[in-house]
Amino acid sequence: MPEVRIERLAKRFGATVAVDEVSFTVEDGSLAVLLGPSGCGKSTTLRLVAGLETASSGRILVDGKDVTALPPPARGLAMVFQSYALFPHLDVARNITFGLEVRRVPKAERQRRLAAAAALLGLEGLLARKPAQLSGGQQQRVALARAIVAEARLCLMDEPLSNLDAKLRQEMRKEIRELQRRLGMTMLYVTHDQVEAMTMADRIVLLKDGRVEQVGTPAELYGRPATLFAASFLGTPPMSLLALEDGPEGAVVAGSSTCVLPGRPGRGRVLGLRPEAVRLADGDGHRAVVEGVEFLGADSHLTCRIGSERLLVRASGLVDLAPGTEIGLDWPAGAVHLFDAGSGRRIEAG
Template sequence: MTTSPFVKLDGVAKRWNGQLGVEAISLDIAQGSFTALLGPSGCGKSTTLRLLAGLELPDEGKIWIDGRDVTTSAASDRNLSMVFQSYALFPHLSVAENVVFGLKVRRVPKKERQEKLHRALEITGLLGLEGRRPGELSGGQRQRVALARAIVAGQRLCLMDEPLSNLDAKLRNAVRKDIKKLQRDLGITVVYVTHDQTEAMSMADTVVLMKDGHIQQVGAPEDLYSRPKNTFVAEFVGAPPMALIASHVFSGFGTDKTIGIRAENIQIVPKGQGRMQCRVSESEFLGAETLIGLDHADASGLCVLKPGLSMMAEGREIDITFDDENLHVFDAAGHRLAG
């Protein structure tokens, strides 16, 4: 027996003065899952989140949360919490006052407020900081206050809009782990907007990749990486992105297709033994490996990974090879062909 999705968007569209926001967004989100809305700036991911939150109303389509049609419901009636990029904390209130503010507005009894506050501060590692104000906290601590506020709300659905973009790289990594652990421990459903594929791939059960207001692919992170539906997905997902090569470079593929290959599937071989001859454009030492960028007239994003420190001189001619089983084939329109 199949269960109904906890969150469902069916043919949702939003436009402003005729300009596209999002179009034909259909998406099922399971209860207790972590779904990332991923894509470049302006792709429609934040608009989709705002429609789900009730901060915008759709021009077309329907939205359901927990089996209830909330398409035209106010944000306050949707039984969800939100965590924003800006933290949205009151600067004149203490950590504790910020966390329980919503509970006070809803006239939750003081004893219950204190119990929920203690648990939320314990979960987020903020015990002992109750009396501080936001200005006395680090960026990571302020974001944890915002998370604690979402926890005490006790809602089963939490929407997060680029919550880590104001943090430095090291702190981002730490808070990312915090958020994922919180989601698992509390069993809540999270819909998380980000432009950072590392965040999406490392945190989410399901990634929804968007471009120009449309969904390009929905799936587990490994599906988008290993079986991209089109060349946009192939180039957006992965670091480094998938290289794309014109099919006429090889025999057996025809002349109107694009061939994709990941850097880890490319090998440098002795002169005369490769399938392609390229020129080294750059070498980037990454610690455990070295990324070597390659130039070829009929390819984009071509590179190879070598273990450890393996710098190569810019301009050097090298031969590369790869196995057919690691190739991805796309048609003239950029859509993945079977296989």
């Protein structure tokens, strides 16, 4: 059973560094998501693991075995591509069994595995069709079936849902996750969609500019973002980030006299607050001015201003406040995230 370990992996294209000393581990039978904005090196990292690119330095270990120099088929993995990469001239059945035929798996065995995979993904009625006669979701299933039928224990996925519409994406998210659990596959999954990462991952590897920003469970990344980037990338709506200044009694929000951290320095620090952690306080609390209200049904998003900084408040139900209204805001001490404005790193309490 494969565990994947990436050690100081790097890929340089000429002078540009696409992947910069990336290290992380995917535990056996778990689903790890490589998450980041476009150009962060997540797809290149995946292609390095697949063997479609050669590493400039570093090591890739599958089950403790160094596969860095091995050709793709020797690595024992399957991959689902963003564009699905189905062979347009072959029908669904031949697409699924392509790899088995190439590897000279006996016909009876091929048929058995094909039937199993087709049943698993509900493709029984489509086996004789060509890819062009399938919908996007069906093509996606064929690509998944092709990955499953190889019975590789490690499956790589390169933004597999990005070509589907929102509803289908949600269904496929669940389906892929169930499939991965049921078959006990180890899966490395690339996406730029933080919702996908949050809902599917056992572990998230957050990348930025080719470097690992933070590795952890979705709850860890959401609850204790290690950097300003992690704080702003995860969560919809994202965490509010407020610049701080030194005040007479402690740190104040820039452009105001609102003391948010009594007795602590503020200059060069950033305060992070999740919208759902902030409450509307009756009477007291930190003074803020309402700039706008978005009513979403179950809750309302209030854009508020303290000094020169903006923050978002998520209040349940309909909140009827006119822009310009002065209100009081309050949050528990445990909901405060502090970051160093220069390095972007998280500052632990104290």
